């Protein structure tokens with residue numbers, strides 16, 4: 001188990017118990033539907049409108065807006081403290097917004113307490129009940145909703161199979177591995193067929209291999225059931241591999257929303273570019289836009305080009321290029337090519353990362369450039385100090401502006 005859950009997380013664990021105790025009338029169970037996929041077509045649309053949360057002087061979620069489509073896997077991705085959990089807690093109903101609202105299928109749910117919002121939830125610290133066995137953990141939300149015994153048996157068996165824990169029904173929950181506990185938490189979150197599931201770093205405590213396995217499982221289950229998932233993570237690879245769309249957050253604001261390809265290839269600012277992986281941001285002065293390309297003058301006197309489309313204005317800017325788009329070859333002369341940017345430099349370092357070789361190349365008077373080379377057959381590292389020419393397509397370059 002991970003560290004002690006925070007109060008909010010404990011509240012969540014206790015939520016079902018509260019439902020169980022109080023809800024004689026509140027959530028009088030809908031009769032158990034058969035254990036088939038469910039999340040009604042067209043339901044599970046979540047809209048965040050101007051969500052705002054302040055703690056003291058600090059605005060930790062700042063006028064946040066997003067529309068999540070039914071059946072969409074939508075991730076909030078951002079560094080620690082950027083407001084992801086607070087946002088999710090406002091959606092769940094555990095934290096009251098200071099401004100803005102949350103709509104579920106077009107209805108404002110501000111007045112509804114968490115247990116009436118009908119979301120499934122999975123959190124980092126598993127939050128399974130240690131005193132119950134696996135079956136009873138998963139059955140909990142159904143018992144809380146007063147399902148009939150038979151229907152509970154049927155549905156829990158279905159959920160156990162879904163998370164591949166069929167043989168573990170009688171197992172004491174305390175005697176499960178981290179990954180198994182995580183699957184119990186997942187089964188419990190989906191057993192009542194919620195149209196929307198909220199997940200906050202659900203895989204944070206798992207090792208890399210298990211994380212990857214669980215990512216695939218969660219994604220498959222989400223697709224099979226057609227659930228809307230609002231997912232919180234600070235792991236960019238996880239967000240990119242699982243999501244239809246990602247919102248990149250920092251300081252309580254969304255910098256950019258888009259498909260993994262869009263946010264990776266076309267970041268709107270240096271923060272997004274850097275956050276989603278390795279990025280070269282080459283500083284220079286952007287010169288007047290003539291024709292199809294924009295020119296960036298480096299302090300060394302060299303010039304780089306980018307398509308004109310994304311940029312406007314002159315002044316201090318940066319050219320963004322991903323390390324895997326840059327070719328590296330021994331040599332000293334950068335011969336002109338209308339379609340490519342070229343720079344001459346010297347190998348400063350070559351790191352072996354298994355599937356890639358990562359070079360740092362010193363340029364004349366500028367920050368080193370990172371180049372990733374596939375570790376293909378026949379590739380051997382260039383020695384430190386080797387003069388090299390770097391080359392990449394103008395079309396893959398982007399001008400980004402600092403200060404945003």
Ligand SMILES: Nc1ncnc2c1ncn2[C@@H]1O[C@H](COP(=O)(O)OP(=O)(O)OP(=O)(O)O)[C@@H](O)[C@H]1O
Pocket residue numbers: 055060078079080081082083084085086087234
């Ligand atoms: N109850 C609270 N009282 C005061 N400040 C809070 C409270 N909850 C969160 N914060 C602050 O709000 C900011 C956003 O916190 P939040 O937990 O939403 O970040 P996060 O993006 O989920 O980060 P992490 O990746 O570390 O989980 C932080 O600066 C945090 O200290």
Ligand SMILES: [Mg+2]
Pocket residue numbers: 084085086
């Ligand atoms: Mg968090």
